[in-house]
Amino acid sequence: MPAMLTMQGVSKSFLGVRVLHGVDLDLEAGEVHALVGENGAGKSTLMKVLAGEHVPDEGTVRLDGTAHRFGHPAQAQAAGIGIIHQEFALLPHRTVAENVFLGREPTRRGLVDRRAMREQTARLLTELGIGAAEGLTPDTYVRDLSVARQQTVEIVKSLGGASDVRVLVMDEPTAPLADHEAGLLHDLVRRLAARGLGVLYISHRLREVFELADRVTVLKDGRRVTTTRTADTDTDRVVRAMVGRELSAYYPPRARPEELGALRLTVTGAGNDRLHAIDLRLRAGEITGVAGLQGSGRTSLARALFGAAPFTHGRMTVGDRELRPGSPRQAIRAGLALVTEDRKTEGLALRQSVRDNALLVTRAVPARGRPPAGRSLAGLLDRVRLQARGEDQQTQYLSGGNQQKVVIAKWLAAHPQVLIVDEPTRGVDVGAKAAIHTLIRELARDGLAVLLITSELPELIGMSDRVLVMAEGRIAGELPAGASEEDIMRLATSAAERPAPSAAEGAA
């Protein structure tokens, strides 16, 4: 029996550069089919061809045996293809029902039939097993929902409109989610598949690919490498197919005890409206990992240390100076650096050159006795292994990994003592990820104290010399290097049962 959806020999070029080379892909009804590959492998382009956003140069798309050639997303939608983009297209100040029926509101006597809208939305929510208990009702305002729930609304929206959705494309749906939220999404995806939908699932997280998908297709450089049942393969083989190399030395070796140096940062009993009783000690040469669920205060901690959303009480010492920074500028002067979670809006001035970005901190905060960074810029960019056309290239044209390297270079130019990195490898492809990991370890080895915040547990475990676990604005506990994912998750989810965990026992 032919598959529900087949794409055959799909090719696509932009400006004469071929990004897809005759890719084949098929999808059965009721199947979750994962699509993996490094950034730039062609996953998104392939999905955009399917969704009618790009017209393929060659190749065919058949749905239920009918050949289609979509020239516009609306045609693809009408044919039964729904797509969930990474960026949501929701109106925050409207209710869930209004969003679900946006642009196709049911009418009665020329007026919008709000009751029908609400009822149909409620029915869809129930069918998908989402109860009002989870804070999601047709009348909830989207702005009041968590990112995970907004995503649910997107999914409901894609199902609610076109009468008969057959294929649902999800582009890295778990990227913005914490682990327990990802679990909820997985349940939802399984229920969708059980209803007979075919789900095409793009992801960087291989663990979820193996949990969720029936088959996995690996793309590399615009070609299909393999399609296999997940039961017949394993993570290593998939990663090898993605990058074409072994992953034995994926994480650089940890610090040896003699490499740990002086205390660079101490925080005692500090807090603000989001953080409570924070005690922290960072040593030169050490990478301290911070784990925690979304909203546990990981990013708040970074912002408080850096003075962007300062501590309101407690003591903090940087180097040997007592200082609780009240602004990023003070923090920078004291020797702190923060690689923010969101590099596009908080890390880079995208329309400025590599050079201007790399020199931004040293220009903004000139310091006595520091040699001008302009002269050593080439060496600096070399050190972070930046791959760019030149120092004059605008950073918006760099890949995610290279953008992150520019951000790191910007901080290194200021010779910091403490480096805080928040989600350093988010949206970065596998090769660049390894480069950034190696770089962070080298920096620690050169005497920086590193605080590494990440929601990717393998990264956290692989990189950290010790792990702090946060929950509900507190440090719920500390684990040694090599702690298991289960240990971390147990601490991260424990706070609810232990209202006032003492961080002191962990710090001992």
Place this chain on the structure above:
Amino acid sequence: MTVATPVHGKRVGVTFGPGTPVYVLLVVLLAALALTDPGFYDPDRFLAFVKRAAPLVLLAAGQYLVIVSGEFDLSVGAIVTAGVVVAAELYGSYPGAHWLLMTLALLLAGAVVGLVNGLISTGLRVPSFITTLGMMLILEGAVFYWTGGSPQGVLPEEFRALGRGTAFGWLPWAVLACAAAAVLAVWLMRRDFGRTLIATGDSERTAALSGVRVHRVRVLAFVLSGVAAALAAVLVGGFSGVSAQAGRGMEFEAITAVVLGGVALGGGRGSVLAAMAGAFSLQALFTLLNLQGVSGALESTVQGVIVIAAVGIGAADFARLRRRRTQSAARSPRTHSSEGSTP
């Protein structure tokens, strides 16, 4: 290979930056002027043209600093008017005042107006569009109230020398002032101040988290714009004398010039030289229209068309347009290979 052409085209654009079109435009306009009026390039007449353009060039340089940081300054025209009128009134009261002292006093006053603009826009978070619009109305009203509509007083010759006189008997002071401002502006934009200013306009949050004192650099941009406007007032007072209309509409001319120079409204992109070239282009265009016998009354109409066209062209996503074109070009010869794809 097939890739060569588009990539090559992109390189050229990158090398010359976003200001490239304005230099081409300026050359075209100057050539057109030469064709229309063969005497245009007589040294005297050409320098007179540059002299006429000088106030606008200064305003454009000041406006550039504000716009590139992501703000607007609508008060500069009113500063020019107020500067001219205040100077005349002051000379009415103190006829013996030294011209240099008077000039410095005006520059200081311009700086104070800019400081107020800047502090209100950043500290109180009033959008600068509103702050400086309010400042424009306040200054215009104050001038009107003070003079009753017809300013008194005459500007003495020494004071007017900067606007109408010449150095070495042939080089107008206004041209020198213009050149000095250009050198200063380019120098400033290469300094830490300029680089952090443009980064602030590009991404305020990134700048703030990198330690840039975003309020301070923006206030400084407003102050410099105020000073540039005051200097423009001295030049305008010099060659056209006292009038309650002296600076009318100049804020929009300056914004037009900056936009024409390829500087992005909203900040973060463009060069100060291109903005100043934009001012020259605008002046050249007005001169050309004048020579062609187009009514001066249409100047603001022309300006309106230019602003919309320049911003529109700047905002158009040419990469996307080109992609669409190559797409349709690539599709047509290949239709035979995709038979069966459309039922």
